[in-house]
Amino acid sequence: MGKTFQKPEALAETITHYCPGCTHGVAHRLVAEVIDELGVRGKTVGIAPVGCAVLMYNYFTFDFQEAAHGRAPAMATGIKRVRPDLVVFTYQGDGDLASIGMSEIVHAANRGEKFTVIFINNAVYGMTGGQMAPTTMPDQRTTTSPFGRKVLDTGMPIKMAEMLAALQTPAYITRQTLLSPKYINKAKKAIKQAFSYQIENTCFSFVELVSTCPTNWGMTPLDAIKWAEEKMLPYYSLGVFKTPENGNEVQTPDSTQ
Amino acid sequence: MGKVLMKGNEAIGEAAIRAGCLNYFAYPITPQSEVAEYLSRRLPEAGGVFLQGESEVAVSYMIFGAAACGERVFTTSSSPGISLMSEGISYITAGQCPAVFVNIMRGGPGLGGILPSQADYMQSVKGGGHGDYKLLVMAPASVQEAVEMMMSAFALAEKYRNPVMILGDGLIGQMMEPVEFPDALKAKPSNKDDWATNGMATRSRNQRNLVKTLYLDPEELNAHNLMLRAKYEQMEKEEVRYEAYNVDEDYKLLIVSYGTMSRVCRTAIDNLKDQGIEIGMIRPQTLFPFPKTAIYDAAGKKSCRAALCVEMCMGQMVEDVERSVSGQRPVHWYGKCGGEVPTPEEVIEEVRKLVK
Numbered sequence: 001m002g003k004t005f006q007k008p009e010a011l012a013e014t015i016t017h018y019c020p021g022c023t024h025g026v027a028h029r030l031v032a033e034v035i036d037e038l039g040v041r042g043k044t045v046g047i048a049p050v051g052c053a054v055l056m057y058n059y060f061t062f063d064f065q066e067a068a069h070g071r072a073p074a075m076a077t078g079i080k081r082v083r084p085d086l087v088v089f090t091y092q093g094d095g096d097l098a099s100i101g102m103s104e105i106v107h108a109a110n111r112g113e114k115f116t117v118i119f120i121n122n123a124v125y126g127m128t129g130g131q132m133a134p135t136t137m138p139d140q141r142t143t144t145s146p147f148g149r150k151v152l153d154t155g156m157p158i159k160m161a162e163m164l165a166a167l168q169t170p171a172y173i174t175r176q177t178l179l180s181p182k183y184i185n186k187a188k189k190a191i192k193q194a195f196s197y198q199i200e201n202t203c204f205s206f207v208e209l210v211s212t213c214p215t216n217w218g219m220t221p222l223d224a225i226k227w228a229e230e231k232m233l234p235y236y237s238l239g240v241f242k243t244p245e246n247g248n249e250v251q252t253p254d255s256t257q
Numbered sequence: 258m259g260k261v262l263m264k265g266n267e268a269i270g271e272a273a274i275r276a277g278c279l280n281y282f283a284y285p286i287t288p289q290s291e292v293a294e295y296l297s298r299r300l301p302e303a304g305g306v307f308l309q310g311e312s313e314v315a316v317s318y319m320i321f322g323a324a325a326c327g328e329r330v331f332t333t334s335s336s337p338g339i340s341l342m343s344e345g346i347s348y349i350t351a352g353q354c355p356a357v358f359v360n361i362m363r364g365g366p367g368l369g370g371i372l373p374s375q376a377d378y379m380q381s382v383k384g385g386g387h388g389d390y391k392l393l394v395m396a397p398a399s400v401q402e403a404v405e406m407m408m409s410a411f412a413l414a415e416k417y418r419n420p421v422m423i424l425g426d427g428l429i430g431q432m433m434e435p436v437e438f439p440d441a442l443k444a445k446p447s448n449k450d451d452w453a454t455n456g457m458a459t460r461s462r463n464q465r466n467l468v469k470t471l472y473l474d475p476e477e478l479n480a481h482n483l484m485l486r487a488k489y490e491q492m493e494k495e496e497v498r499y500e501a502y503n504v505d506e507d508y509k510l511l512i513v514s515y516g517t518m519s520r521v522c523r524t525a526i527d528n529l530k531d532q533g534i535e536i537g538m539i540r541p542q543t544l545f546p547f548p549k550t551a552i553y554d555a556a557g558k559k560s561c562r563a564a565l566c567v568e569m570c571m572g573q574m575v576e577d578v579e580r581s582v583s584g585q586r587p588v589h590w591y592g593k594c595g596g597e598v599p600t601p602e603e604v605i606e607e608v609r610k611l612v613k
Binding site: 041042043044045047048054055057061062063064065066067068071074075076077078079081082083085086103104107 | 280282306308310311312314315316317318319320321322323324325326328330344345348352454455456457458459465466467468469470471
């Protein structure tokens with residue numbers, strides 16, 4: 001019997017600094033598997049965000065740049081414009097992408113930059129210690145919304161996938177999650193599709209991943225998964241919101257898939 | 258190629274292409290938008306990359322991304338835009354990437370005005386962004402000099418793996434003068450295999466590269482800063498450039514002035530010579546590294562009674578001139594910063610007060 005399971009070549013032989021139950025490790029592995037399967041490790045440049053994944057370059061075995069908070073899409077734009085032959089992805093959290101980096105992500109998507117974005121939405125700032133994010137759920141307690149997020153004061157959580165899908169430029173925009181193996185398999189397919197669109201020079205590609213942060217949510221990993229399923233998935237619908245082939249006329253997003 | 262008559266902003270854009278840089282990202286701002294307008298036509302024709310970014314903040318990171326994968330890249334802006342780019346500039350120096358930034362200065366603070374100014378001296382020379390870093394800052398006094406500085410900037414940026422800034426006042430960008438583009442200043446290719454994040458497969462050595470700015474370990478960060486400091490010290494040893502004017506005479510006063518302002522001072526010095534008054538001038542061509550020794554020596558000349566710093570701002574260079582003069586002579590200041598360039602007559606009047 002041959003080997004049926006092994007560490008992707010794109011993933012470094014090391015332990016990570018992520019908390020128990022955190023989904024960054026799963027997302028990292030999916031990205032690494034896709035890069036291996038597409039055979040592009042030698043021409044890939046990753047862009048690490050500011051946030052928990054700021055040190056992610058330690059966990060991969062290809063070229064990396066480290067961005068300032070929210071600026072990864074501008075850096076990716078710089079790379080792809082001068083070196084369109086490279087495979088470039090940004091990996092950003094919700095504070096990074098949906099708050100301080102809102103301008104950079106919207107304009108990169110609208111220009112149709114040919115890079116891939118992996119967007120980790122766990123409804124909270126991680127590295128700075130659990131502050132409210134633009135994606136924090138109504139009434140969710142964080143260190144800067146100790147009485148729960150009051151939408152009258154701070155608005156509703158931003159649905160990034162839907163917002164970017166509303167742009168008129170062709171793109172691949174999807175939201176997936178990492179809450180259980182069946183979701184993880186779908187998420188991997190989406191990530192592979194996103195990189196494929198980039199490699200074929202087709203369009204901007206964006207994969208939002210509904211994730212958990214047990215530490216900053218103050219929950220056990222299992223309770224965090226349950227909370228995400230009950231609170232986040234009904235609001236953050238899973239599915240494909242836009243494809244370059246069919247624009248916004250793709251299948252209706254379905255949170256029960 | 259002979260001389261052509263060109264507007265400063267357009268000549269700066271053309272100089273980059275002639276030096277071998279075909280990548281430009283920018284955001285429009287007066288009084289330098291002509292660079293972007295010129296390059297939006299010229300770069301596609303030359304097979305290069307032109308992109309108008311959504312903000313100066315984004316542009317500074319497009320520069321970072323492109324520079325970090327080893328490609329020559331530059332941008333141009335004006336004062337408020339450079340304030341926004343200063344965040345990215347701090348990261349680019351920390352990430353040790355070569356890039357060229359051009360600041361065609363307008364009046365400040367805030368929106369200030371759109372007329373010429375030299376009010377970004379401190380921002381350019383002393384920081385602007387956060388942390389211990391320096392830019393190599395060159396200040397042209399003519400369109401020809403802007404072209405030559407621009408063309409030599411890329412090789413300098415690559416030598417130090419550090420951004421270079423061309424600091425021109427609005428007049429340098431707006432005026433037309435005859436220029437030529439010396440082939441000798443074309444930047445030579447440099448080997449970037451040790452650091453550029455341009456895909457492992459392109460490099461012989463099978464090791465990945467990383468461009469980063471985070472050093473959580475205090476000893477590592479201190480070592481990183483010491484290494485950066487060593488580069489700035491090397492610049493102080495090797496890159497100081499200045500022009501001395503009328504310093505062979507027994508002058509009573511030493512003027513220190515740069516950019517367009519120094520040309521006005523030169524006219525004033527010529528006129529004063531006709532009236533029997535000798536004035537010397539040191540014109541810094543690099544603002545960092547600053548020509549400390551030249552100014553120290555020139556101010557220390559026996560006949561010299563004082564130094565006068567003439568700038569189109571409220572005396573931002575005075576402290577560097579004082580530092581250079583080192584207390585040998587008093588240092589005075591004259592300038593304006595509303596956008597009007599002081600006239601030779603106004604400079605003469607100021608000089609006469611000091612050499613009565």
